[in-house]
Amino acid sequence: MISEQVPPRTDVLVIGGGIAGHSAALAAAEGGAASVVLLEKTADFGGSSRQAVGGFAFAGTDLQREAGTSDSNEELRRDLLKSGEGNNDASLLELLLDRQLEAYAWLRQHGVEFAYSRPAAAGSGVHTHSNWGGQAVRALHKCVLSHPRICYVPGHAAERLVRGDEDRTSVVGVQLAASAGEPGLLHTGGGVVLATGGFSRSRQYMEAFAPQLLAAIPSGGSGNTGDGLRMATALGAGLADMGWVSGTFGAALPGYPDLTPREGEPPGLLFPIYSGAVAVNLHGKRFTDESASYKAIGKLCLEQPRGVAFQLFDSKTMALSRTAPAHNFRAALERGELRHSDTLADLATTLGVDAAELTRTIDRYNRDADAGVDSQFGRRITGKLDQAPFYAYPCGVAVTTTFCGLTIDTATRVLDVYGEPIAHLYAAGELVAGFHGSNYMSGSALTKSVVTGCIAGAHAAVASLTGATE
Structure with a gap:
């Protein structure tokens, strides 16, 4: 359902209404969370994924078999490592490979449509499953709006993550920005999923991490100003791959x-x-x-x-x-x-x-x-x-994307600078580092966003039911 008011409490809070955030919200609700809030700071949904003109990278799909294309995880791994120049995080790369076909099936179950054409030449294009005009995130948005346990709230920005009064190591909610018109706290029982995208629209972060690109044209979602990066690093979150940003x-x-x-x-x-x-x-x-x-x-x-x-x-x-x-x-x-x-x-x-x-x-x-x-x-x-x-x-x-950011583990828990999880804090999508190495292969960013979004939402749902972070 749509709500113009932010509820005071929810089992799972997802911040960011791109494809990673939509995947997380749906996975949390489908994973048993009694209530999920999907918070988007801009007036409209979709972020960078709504602008995407390419597709998703998958290997071993039915569409490939029908087109006479032979593809496998081994070939996908090879191309991802080649693109990332071997700088990919090994555990996160294997996570992506293990879950990519599951993500493909999940997307199709939620109304996402793919087209596949066998490429004329060998190369990473063999993995590309086209999805044009932001159809994927539009399809997921329809699912979000129709789900009885998900409350989608546009036009509301998160400003700070909040720790518990007694347990100072655990994230229990978020402080809303005053510009949202309803300054106050939104408490969570299971955790917060950060899916706020990158920082291509932030002059401050571009100067800090990618000054060589200041002459480039800022693109990506209009809300990509590094909000999740700011909120998580305030709690000591680690960073990775910041030097690899490219245009x-x-x-x-x-x-x-x-x-x-x-x-x-x-x-x-x-x-x-x-x-x-x-x-x-x-x-x-x-x-x-x-x-x-x-x-x-x-x-x-x-x-x-x-x-x-x-x-x-x-x-x-x-x-x-x-x-x-x-x-x-x-x-x-x-x-x-x-x-x-x-x-x-x-x-x-x-x-x-x-x-x-x-x-x-x-x-x-x-x-x-x-x-x-x-x-x-x-x-x-x-x-x-x-x-x-x-x-x-x-x-x-x-x-178009900054493909670097927060350090996470294979449960998408945000890790601090010492490599320890920050309790009840998850991250997904463009905001997370590790998957791409020094460069991202076309199609892999959207696939990563769905894989990490689904994992983050599922783990946050379990935490809401058990009171413990998986």
Whole structure:
């Protein structure tokens, strides 16, 4: 049910209305908690997961088998370790692998719809199960609203975690922010689940932990200002992976050459580089292996003049446009995010790029395509860029997620700086560290959010029934 009033007490309190928070609230109610409050500080639900344009990473699903794809936990582990450069927390990685198929089945039971297409080439894309337009969190939100033991409360922010008067080691509730209009305490019997997202919208935390990304475009949920990080570290919570924060390549610059972000609009993402495009800078030169992850390319893009790049492609790539948001090139053209021309020279002029240099770059690329190998970056090239019209997508780097934060154990209990659990405090989703290592593989963030949300909610429900933290 919806409530505009915060009840004074609940068995389980979940803070944050993204996909991790919705998963935690449902798992707590389904796990036996008599009452669950899902608190969201903004006026609307969904957070970063509502903006997600990719999908979930799963291995061994029925959809993969139907598509003739062979996949397994071993292959998923390999790709996660490769993406994270081996810096993943071993126990949390195994937790994700052990629970990912269960999470897939649970989501489908709750109305989440997936599409799967066998990728043309090997790679981590084999795990991607598409879910577009925030459909997953919308489906879970319907379940939350219809559940008789869950009270969803939007527009109310948590400010501080509260310890017990007698047992100073246990979290017993939360102090609401005065801006919520109802300052006061919300007490819990089972515990608090923090699912407040990251800190991409916090200038303070970005300066502290990711100053190299201050020139990037802030994205992610509008409420991602590090609230959970602040509340938990005030109680001594440990942190991990803070140095790995990176940006995502491919963020739209629709006003180029004006780089000012459009107020209130998260930047769209587009990846023609994964369908045959090349990435060039303002000098008309390639600067990366375009088959690399959008995180790795993002780091290099920020080193280019003005932090700007152009994904350059021809009509053959345009013909590969599909309905998936990050690969819908025709929709981007209709939105005015692409520049196009019948000649590379004219396109270069439109972009403010040296035409002679851009022509040399593409000529070299096409010669490499004939030879079958990239002489600059060593990647495999399968096709030329030679069929007019030619298109360019001006883009930059956005901070869509911070994939670092609180240290947790395999029960999602928040650990303090000494590695000891903070009683009755759990965390899930983007807020938690350990799973991704130094980089996250596409699709793994949403999977992690559901896995950790379900675990956190279930454990908090048990604590509400037994009075003890599992």
